[in-house]
Amino acid sequence: MMVRSKSSRMVRTIVGWAVVALFAFPLYYWMTVAFKEGNEIFNWPPKVWSFTPTIKNFEEVFGISFGFGFGEQREVLPGGGNFRMGPRLWDSIVIAILSTALAITIATLASYALSRMNFRGRHHFVSWVLSTRMMPPVAVAIPIFFIYKDIGLLDTYTGVILIHALMNLPLAVLLMKSFFDDIPGEIDESALVDGASRWLIFRRIVLPMVKGGIAATAVLCFIFSWTEFLFVLTLTQTGLKTVPVVSSTFVTSTGTAWGSMAALGAAAMIPAFIFILLVQKHLVRGLTLGSVKQ
Amino acid sequence: MATVEYRRIGKSYGAVEVLKELDLTVEDGTFVVLLGASGCGKTTLLRMTAGLETISAGELSIDGKVVNTVHPRDRDVAMVFQNYALYPTMTVRENIGFSLEVAKKSKAEVAEMVENAARVLNLTEYLDRKPAALSGGQRQRVAMGRAMVRNAKVFLFDEPLSNLDAKLRAHMRVEIRQLHNRLGATTIYVTHDQIEAMTMADRIVLMKDGSIVQEGSPDDLYDRPNSLFVAEFIGTPQINSLEGRIVDDGGSPAFETGGIHVALPAGYGAHTGRRVICGIRPSDVTLDPDGPLRGTMSIAEKTGADVQFYVDIDGREFVAVAPRASYVSAGTTLAFAVAPEKLHMFDAETGRRIEL
Incomplete structure (x- = not known):
């Protein structure tokens, strides 16, 4: 009995670490590429642990020798790779944060209404919201390009923020609705009888209860915007570009700058990582525990 | 207010x-x-x-x-x-x-x-x-x-x-x-x-x-x-209900079911022959060797001050509450009496109370 439980615990630990390694190794390998000299990247067998680390790739990508990222553009690689990525990282941060904020604001209000208020066609409304995600984005990219061109949103932060928020809304509404649905209606009703208005109930009572849900939804929205490629590619020109789109410029007609690409990718993980770390403490479940006895 | x-x-x-x-x-x-x-x-x-x-x-x-x-x-x-x-x-x-x-x-x-x-x-x-x-x-x-x-x-x-x-x-x-x-x-x-x-x-x-x-x-x-x-609905243990009819028992009304005759208040004389359900609260009966409600007791539950007897009367389960001192073990034959004014009579079809 004892032996079996011991061995099964060992198997579980081994499997656990294997899974972790499976996910973490590519990430680690990508990081090593970012810190390797050009030739070393292509060594065979690849040097996973022992290599001479260098920050040359980061210097190149962010133009550090010219002051962090905001110096003059320097063309090093043949083929026209862009080597001033600091501002591009900034673009990504602004767009991801603002589009997430916009999507969360709208989704929270909308999903509370969908969860609590009775109106004609409520159920159709939910499936209608979802249906906007059923079309492949590429099908709308071109029409949106022309619309943006006409109304002057092309190549602007507002334009990209709007489209990212729009893409995130259906999922955010659906997710947030399920979080609101989890809160028993009696809590609203109790506050209603206590004399509170709908808005007050939403703001003071229900919203603090879905903090965890908002955090989880925000993480998903943020990551979507952070990694979105198609719309940024089609709707921006020179004014702004996000990291995924500029990383593709490392693939040039004369070769791929793997080191630079890895350096940018590694750097791009940091803001996303910080964002997730910040909201993580709100992700704790069990905030609603104890309000109602089931 | x-x-x-x-x-x-x-x-x-x-x-x-x-x-x-x-x-x-x-x-x-x-x-x-x-x-x-x-x-x-x-x-x-x-x-x-x-x-x-x-x-x-x-x-x-x-x-x-x-x-x-x-x-x-x-x-x-x-x-x-x-x-x-x-x-x-x-x-x-x-x-x-x-x-x-x-x-x-x-x-x-x-x-x-x-x-x-x-x-x-x-x-x-x-x-x-x-x-x-x-x-x-x-x-x-x-x-x-x-x-x-x-x-x-x-x-x-x-x-x-x-x-x-x-x-x-x-x-x-x-x-x-x-x-x-x-x-x-x-x-x-x-x-x-x-x-x-x-x-x-x-x-x-x-x-x-x-x-x-x-x-x-x-x-x-x-x-x-x-x-x-x-x-x-009201009262625990639940009221006993016995289905039978009101008969004339030598000039005064009685409730009859199977071999059981229970005397009724005189007022029920007007309903002689009517099919009724007789409700008897478990706490309204008293142990009485000559009582009309007689049967074999299958379970005796002590609830503290009282004991609840489950008695088989004419094929139906009948519950009676008695003081703890009257506890006897299962299998004994028990008989109970009930005061006529404590009986509740309901119409067998409608379930409505029959008022006196």
Whole structure:
């Protein structure tokens, strides 16, 4: 009995670490590429642990020798790779944060209404919201390009923020609705009888209860915007570009700058990582525990 | 403080009729219990009173004012929910004070009223805790405190004790009743537990399938149930019902079933020949070797002061309550007598009480 439980615990630990390694190794390998000299990247067998680390790739990508990222553009690689990525990282941060904020604001209000208020066609409304995600984005990219061109949103932060928020809304509404649905209606009703208005109930009572849900939804929205490629590619020109789109410029007609690409990718993980770390403490479940006895 | 009047109140969800033209007046300051099995419409009626359900038909008035379309917050009612519905992100203090804060009372006033309520409910030391850190009974008291500080015209309770254990429930029954006595506010209390109804109510409204079956004081319902349904619903152990007929037993009426003859009050003479159901409360019988109710006892349950005998009388299970001293082991033949005036006679077809 004892032996079996011991061995099964060992198997579980081994499997656990294997899974972790499976996910973490590519990430680690990508990081090593970012810190390797050009030739070393292509060594065979690849040097996973022992290599001479260098920050040359980061210097190149962010133009550090010219002051962090905001110096003059320097063309090093043949083929026209862009080597001033600091501002591009900034673009990504602004767009991801603002589009997430916009999507969360709208989704929270909308999903509370969908969860609590009775109106004609409520159920159709939910499936209608979802249906906007059923079309492949590429099908709308071109029409949106022309619309943006006409109304002057092309190549602007507002334009990209709007489209990212729009893409995130259906999922955010659906997710947030399920979080609101989890809160028993009696809590609203109790506050209603206590004399509170709908808005007050939403703001003071229900919203603090879905903090965890908002955090989880925000993480998903943020990551979507952070990694979105198609719309940024089609709707921006020179004014702004996000990291995924500029990383593709490392693939040039004369070769791929793997080191630079890895350096940018590694750097791009940091803001996303910080964002997730910040909201993580709100992700704790069990905030609603104890309000109602089931 | 207010009188609550329901006039021909109805509620339907589409084709499903939940409440059927119900008439009821809850007098100012009384403690009324809406009693019934689940699905009888009692909670719906309570929620309609609070304004949480729309009223499909009829008129509801509180304090003489028709409130059919009045918003819940303008009805001046306080409600305690079955699952307490505490605000989990707020402390006990904030929970109790929330309605006062909404009513724009001054900070000092809110603090004073919250402290007072907490003192009455023994919650003072828990004021800064969140609901999650409280026991079931404490949560229940917070829910009561929330209603208490409102000083509302009408208090509504929706099965507030159903989540508590038996001991705590008995204790809270007393507390709620004391609270009512102190505040003197009109109270409507929903429960499916007839003990709660019997112990707490000034008046009981027994409901079935969306209608009122009988309304009256606990004693009325216990002593003079107007139908077999009421007789079976009120009282533990449940009333014994024997089906038979009223016969003439040498000039005076008697109830007869199988080989059993039980003498009836003279008034039943007019009903000779009628098929009836005879209701006998387990506590109304006495052990009597010459008694007419005779059978083999299969189980004897000691409940403390009493013992409950399960006796097979004419093929039916019959329950009798007797003092503990009369305990005998199973298998014994027992006989019981019952005073004629303690018998309840119901029509076998309709189940209505046969009045003398």
